[in-house]
Amino acid sequence: MSIISLVKGCPLFHEIYDHEVEKILKNCVVASFKKDDHIIKQGDSGTDICIILTGEASIIVNKDGERKHIATLNSGDLFGEMVLLNETQRTADIVARTNCDVLVFGQDAFYELYSKSPQVFSLLALNLSRLITKRLKQANKIITDLSETLSKKAA
Amino acid sequence: MLELVFDFFSTYLIEFMTGMLALGLILRYAAYKSSLKNYTYFSTFTGEIEKALVEHQGFSNKSENTDGYLEQLLSDVKDKLPKRSIRQGGSAAKNGEKAKEMGANQVVSLRDYVSGEGSLFQSVRGEAISFKSPFPPNYPEIADRILEKDDNYNKLFNFLPIAPVSRLINVLPSLFVVFGIFGTFIGISMALPEIAKMDFNNLDTSGEILTSFVLSVTYAMKTSIAGILYSLLMTVLNTIAPIKSLRDKTDKKFSNCLENIWMAIHEKGNEEEQTVEYLKQIYSQLSKLAEGNAVHKKNNKKVS
Numbered sequence: 211m212s213i214i215s216l217v218k219g220c221p222l223f224h225e226i227y228d229h230e231v232e233k234i235l236k237n238c239v240v241a242s243f244k245k246d247d248h249i250i251k252q253g254d255s256g257t258d259i260c261i262i263l264t265g266e267a268s269i270i271v272n273k274d275g276e277r278k279h280i281a282t283l284n285s286g287d288l289f290g291e292m293v294l295l296n297e298t299q300r301t302a303d304i305v306a307r308t309n310c311d312v313l314v315f316g317q318d319a320f321y322e323l324y325s326k327s328p329q330v331f332s333l334l335a336l337n338l339s340r341l342i343t344k345r346l347k348q349a350n351k352i353i354t355d356l357s358e359t360l361s362k363k364a365a
Numbered sequence: 366m367l368e369l370v371f372d373f374f375s376t377y378l379i380e381f382m383t384g385m386l387a388l389g390l391i392l393r394y395a396a397y398k399s400s401l402k403n404y405t406y407f408s409t410f411t412g413e414i415e416k417a418l419v420e421h422q423g424f425s426n427k428s429e430n431t432d433g434y435l436e437q438l439l440s441d442v443k444d445k446l447p448k449r450s451i452r453q454g455g456s457a458a459k460n461g462e463k464a465k466e467m468g469a470n471q472v473v474s475l476r477d478y479v480s481g482e483g484s485l486f487q488s489v490r491g492e493a494i495s496f497k498s499p500f501p502p503n504y505p506e507i508a509d510r511i512l513e514k515d516d517n518y519n520k521l522f523n524f525l526p527i528a529p530v531s532r533l534i535n536v537l538p539s540l541f542v543v544f545g546i547f548g549t550f551i552g553i554s555m556a557l558p559e560i561a562k563m564d565f566n567n568l569d570t571s572g573e574i575l576t577s578f579v580l581s582v583t584y585a586m587k588t589s590i591a592g593i594l595y596s597l598l599m600t601v602l603n604t605i606a607p608i609k610s611l612r613d614k615t616d617k618k619f620s621n622c623l624e625n626i627w628m629a630i631h632e633k634g635n636e637e638e639q640t641v642e643y644l645k646q647i648y649s650q651l652s653k654l655a656e657g658n659a660v661h662k663k664n665n666k667k668v669s
């Protein structure tokens with residue numbers, strides 16, 4: 211099995227050639243987590259970006275002692291990408307719902323590309339912006355729906 | 366060019382054949398060892414899958430939640446398999462530290478993951494669609510597809526494809542015989558011109574020519590003997606420890622395991638059990654018919 215087939219479909223590597231993806235990922239590690247293990251803890255600081263290879267994980271936000279399930283991550287989904295924008299403090303818990311294998315690569319591997327392979331670096335940055343824009347759109351939709359619900363309730 | 370080849374083989378054919386034998390033996394040993402290791406690995410894999418199938422008999426909606434069921438089976442099996450390619454030494458220690466730091470159960474390099482269990486498991490997951498099919502899929506074909514992607518199963522020393530190596534090892538005995546015959550002809554072709562140089566009227570001066578003739582004929586014989594001996598050795602080894610049949614056994618075992626998974630997902634017994642079930646149904650139908658006939662006959666008698 212090739213490295214490429216593992217990360218096939220991951221939006222971060224969209225439009226990047228296979229051999230370039232292999233170069234980026236060649237020094238990465240794969241961490242295995244058991245069910246209910248914390249992959250990332252809210253408030254911790256870290257510089258790793260993760261891609262789920264197998265299994266499922268939940269994004270949970272702790273606020274005022276309350277744990278809120280935000281979304282479920284499946285195979286191929288990416289998390290921790292905010293460290294690329296210098297947001298090194300984790301903003302949510304990522305908890306394994308099943309046994310999970312997670313591909314982990316440090317932000318250094320990303321920044322090294324700036325001098326070594328600027329084209330790939332810019333494509334990664336573009337993909338990251340696309341990803342964040344997509345999430346922002348989803349967040350906007352949720353906010354709009356919520357405000358509509360609230361105004362209906364108020365009326 | 367032909368002259369050069371002829372010169373080479375007329376001098377070094379036996380050494381060339383010995384080199385080929387040594388290479389053949391090394392490749393054979395490595396290929397057999399690798400096939401045996403894979404056989405053990407897949408035997409454990411199938412055995413553990415069978416156990417997991419029994420343990421998860423109560424899993425609900427297997428045919429609808431095939432991915433979940435497969436995931437469950439594979440995660441049960443994962444820790445019980447022999448490790449395949451985890452590097453020892455510095456990187457293992459470094460990965461151990463990383464695992465502690467991340468709170469993970471285990472950390473391996475991506476290369477080890479790709480060449481280890483991860484690869485096989487990913488390939489099995491990739492075939493989930495075949496398991497979802499309500500009709501029995503072609504298990505040997507799925508097994509082939511999965512095993513084709515497994516570098517441990519297909520490559521020797523991580524780069525040499527094992528299937529062509531195995532085929533080459535199988536034809537080596539015939540090649541040795543061919544080289545033996547080739548050497549015989551070279552020897553004879555070297556000897557015959559010597560005879561032509563002989564002066565039959567003055568045999569005393571032809572001593573050297575006769576010696577050279579005999580040496581060439583000896584060379585011809587020696588290459589044949591070496592060819593036959595090497596061929597015999599390889600044939601005996603191929604018979605005692607066949608690589609292909611070991612790999613075929615592994616393929617079959619794995620294919621049967623996939624069949625069992627499909628049957629567990631669709632809650633069907635194997636063909637024998639299904640036949641017994643059908644026969645029982647036919648028997649009960651026939652018994653009912655026979656009973657009906659007997660009642661009918663009784664009623665007819667009463668009427669008459």
